[in-house]
Amino acid sequence: MGMGTAGTSGGAVEGEKAALMAAIGPDLAAIEQAMHDDLAMFAGETDALLAEVLRYGLFNGGKRIRPLLTLLCCRLCGGRNIEVASLAIAFEYLHCATLFHDDVIDKAVTRRGRSAVNVAYSETAAILAGDFLHARSMLLIGRGGGIPALEIFCQATTAMVDGEFLQLHNASNNNLAEGEYFAVIMGKTARLIGAACEIGALFAGADSAARQALCNYGLRLGCAFQIIDDLLDYLGDEASTGKSVGNDFREGKMTLPLIIAISRAEDKDRERLLTMLSSVEERNSGFAEAKGLIARYDGFALSRQKAETIIGEALGQLHIFDQAEILQEKAVLAGLADYVLNRNK
Amino acid sequence: MGMGTAGTSGGAVEGEKAALMAAIGPDLAAIEQAMHDDLAMFAGETDALLAEVLRYGLFNGGKRIRPLLTLLCCRLCGGRNIEVASLAIAFEYLHCATLFHDDVIDKAVTRRGRSAVNVAYSETAAILAGDFLHARSMLLIGRGGGIPALEIFCQATTAMVDGEFLQLHNASNNNLAEGEYFAVIMGKTARLIGAACEIGALFAGADSAARQALCNYGLRLGCAFQIIDDLLDYLGDEASTGKSVGNDFREGKMTLPLIIAISRAEDKDRERLLTMLSSVEERNSGFAEAKGLIARYDGFALSRQKAETIIGEALGQLHIFDQAEILQEKAVLAGLADYVLNRNK
Numbered sequence: 001m002g003m004g005t006a007g008t009s010g011g012a013v014e015g016e017k018a019a020l021m022a023a024i025g026p027d028l029a030a031i032e033q034a035m036h037d038d039l040a041m042f043a044g045e046t047d048a049l050l051a052e053v054l055r056y057g058l059f060n061g062g063k064r065i066r067p068l069l070t071l072l073c074c075r076l077c078g079g080r081n082i083e084v085a086s087l088a089i090a091f092e093y094l095h096c097a098t099l100f101h102d103d104v105i106d107k108a109v110t111r112r113g114r115s116a117v118n119v120a121y122s123e124t125a126a127i128l129a130g131d132f133l134h135a136r137s138m139l140l141i142g143r144g145g146g147i148p149a150l151e152i153f154c155q156a157t158t159a160m161v162d163g164e165f166l167q168l169h170n171a172s173n174n175n176l177a178e179g180e181y182f183a184v185i186m187g188k189t190a191r192l193i194g195a196a197c198e199i200g201a202l203f204a205g206a207d208s209a210a211r212q213a214l215c216n217y218g219l220r221l222g223c224a225f226q227i228i229d230d231l232l233d234y235l236g237d238e239a240s241t242g243k244s245v246g247n248d249f250r251e252g253k254m255t256l257p258l259i260i261a262i263s264r265a266e267d268k269d270r271e272r273l274l275t276m277l278s279s280v281e282e283r284n285s286g287f288a289e290a291k292g293l294i295a296r297y298d299g300f301a302l303s304r305q306k307a308e309t310i311i312g313e314a315l316g317q318l319h320i321f322d323q324a325e326i327l328q329e330k331a332v333l334a335g336l337a338d339y340v341l342n343r344n345k
Numbered sequence: 346m347g348m349g350t351a352g353t354s355g356g357a358v359e360g361e362k363a364a365l366m367a368a369i370g371p372d373l374a375a376i377e378q379a380m381h382d383d384l385a386m387f388a389g390e391t392d393a394l395l396a397e398v399l400r401y402g403l404f405n406g407g408k409r410i411r412p413l414l415t416l417l418c419c420r421l422c423g424g425r426n427i428e429v430a431s432l433a434i435a436f437e438y439l440h441c442a443t444l445f446h447d448d449v450i451d452k453a454v455t456r457r458g459r460s461a462v463n464v465a466y467s468e469t470a471a472i473l474a475g476d477f478l479h480a481r482s483m484l485l486i487g488r489g490g491g492i493p494a495l496e497i498f499c500q501a502t503t504a505m506v507d508g509e510f511l512q513l514h515n516a517s518n519n520n521l522a523e524g525e526y527f528a529v530i531m532g533k534t535a536r537l538i539g540a541a542c543e544i545g546a547l548f549a550g551a552d553s554a555a556r557q558a559l560c561n562y563g564l565r566l567g568c569a570f571q572i573i574d575d576l577l578d579y580l581g582d583e584a585s586t587g588k589s590v591g592n593d594f595r596e597g598k599m600t601l602p603l604i605i606a607i608s609r610a611e612d613k614d615r616e617r618l619l620t621m622l623s624s625v626e627e628r629n630s631g632f633a634e635a636k637g638l639i640a641r642y643d644g645f646a647l648s649r650q651k652a653e654t655i656i657g658e659a660l661g662q663l664h665i666f667d668q669a670e671i672l673q674e675k676a677v678l679a680g681l682a683d684y685v686l687n688r689n690k
Contacts, residue, residue: 042503046507047507047510049510049513049514050507050510101472101473101476104468104472105468105469105472105473123450124509124513125510127446127449127472128446128450128506128509128510131442131446131475131502131505131506132502132503132506132507135479135502135503135506136499136503138480138483138487138499139495139496139499142487142495143492143496146492147488147492150483150487150488151488154480154481154483157477157480158387158477158480158481160476161395161473161474161480162392162395162477164469164473165392165395165470165473168394168470169394
């Protein structure tokens with residue numbers, strides 16, 4: 001597997017992806033197993049419907065990137081204790097809890113091509129099951145990683161809420177600066193991914209330089225992940241993403257391509273974009289026009305460039321890990337960075 | 346102050362209440378201070394709107410019974426460390442998080458005589474602020490009490506969700522047994538109060554007998570508290586409770602007075618109650634009639650008797666605490682038990 005040159009394309013990407021999937025297969029299996037084991041442990045003591053909702057919401061075809069990062073970063077720092085999986089799944093629990101609550105907030109109907117929990121069951125079930133996973137995730141982190149891990153985890157969690165609030169404000173601010181966008185995606189997405197990496201290192205007993213490097217890697221991976229996610233909301237292929245495009249524009253969400261276009265557009269086009277954003281009707285009908293205007297001012301290309309730069313910085317964090325016995329883990333982390341850039345769903 | 350003879354009434358109650366309030370005044374002040382200090386600590390780092398929502402939702406005239414119990418139980422076990430307040434407030438945080446989410450679930454408009462968070466701000470704000478408090482509470486518990494405290498706290502939290510799910514089921518079961526009602530209120534209310542007491546003891550370094558006794562005291566106090574709450578939903582004075590009566594019946598919620606009445610009623614009256622419960626219209630219009638039927642079969646009197654018995658059991662747990670220097674704390678815990686029975690709001 002290559003070291004993840006940003007921007008690789010075509011057949012090479014497919015080959016790298018296959019190699020990456022083969023390399024992470026055993027880890028993904030260990031994560032699924034740990035989740036099933038944990039669910040079996042508490043399912044006997046909880047309400048049957050709650051267990052059903054959790055099973056439905058957790059085994060949803062998720063990519064398990066967060067717990068995977070915990071496993072990889074733990075091994076990268078020399079940790080060989082398999083027990084890390086039962087701590088790592090806390091990141092998937094918290095992620096899913098966030099999805100449950102987000103889908104209630106957004107009144108989402110589908111998630112990954114099937115009914116969202118709030119629709120398949122109820123809003124009540126989605127809120128409560130999210131709360132359950134929230135509590136369970138904290139317990140697993142505390143048990144597995146002690147108070148230092150709990151501190152990191154809780155700071156990431158509160159940052160997520162903070163990021164969501166920031167996004168609420170920003171939705172009514174059509175002259176958003178890039179810095180404000182990055183503050184939102186740091187809180188909403190990157191902090192938890194940074195925490196997943198850092199706690200893996202912590203579990204392995206890594207020194208603070210290694211912990212910080214992996215936290216930085218995760219933060220950058222998370223930011224790039226979110227930028228690409230926001231790009232796919234404009235440019236994605238609905239068939240492969242399983243998501244409809246144009247949601248962010250319809251909701252007036254200020255993501256990077258739009259922010260860049262507004263900052264670079266000529267007066268007339270800027271006015272046009274701002275007018276569209278200020279009207280629910282125009283946002284609903286004007287997606288194609290907005291997409292055209294964003295493309296005219298390189299909003300998509302420059303966003304992608306930004307993601308590539310950030311992924312380059314993420315890869316830069318891995319340089320200190322150079323022992324022969326961890327080259328495989330290092331290659332997978334590099335491959336994941338590459339995957340984030342080249343994913344189409 | 347008396348030792349809380351169940352059922353005391355009239356002027357004696359007012360006198361005892363005044364003595365109780367005087368005894369707990371300094372503790373309540375310490376709790377408010379700890380909450381303000383904590384909020385000030387994180388308000389600088391969080392979104393301004395989030396901080397505003399938290400301030401609105403937390404300083405809501407709540408009675409602070411849960412953190413108060415932590416402080417009292419800590420001192421009852423010989424703990425004199427004032428730092429317990431910064432751990433105790435986690436119970437108020439979690440309680441408030443639950444209220445935020447419950448009000449979203451129930452589409453409640455008011456809480457304690459003013460707009461609920463979901464109305465004063467938004468459902469989104471209520472869900473997210475609840476999540477924030479949830480995470481913050483876990484962090485405070487872990488920091489102050491270590492992993493053993495986190496275990497107790499998380500088990501109570503997950504039990505709360507479990508109790509809510511159980512209640513969802515029970516809402517469609519008009520032939521509920523008392524045991525199922527108690528399973529709901531244990532999870533929904535009593536477990537967290539038991540945990541507040543137990544963690545206070547744990548913080549003081551109490552032995553397992555003392556921890557268990559105070560956990561049992563808290564569980565019983567919580568059960569009685571909920572029974573009285575459910576009674577007030579039928580018999581309360583709207584002016585003093587600040588809550589409208591009849592909500593539980595309108596929602597078809599099977600609480601103890603109704604369960605007892607259905608189990609004791611003659612066929613004709615039982616059929617009538619079940620018919621009313623099965624129709625939204627009848628539930629909306631038939632509160633007075635239902636109240637009359639419940640009274641006819643002593644549903645209210647027997648519920649109250651049950652609460653009195655349980656409070657007696659709670660007081661029984663305090664017998665092992667007999668050192669002279671903790672008589673004040675013991676008297677306050679007994680007074681709180683008495684207060685739970687005699688409160689009218």
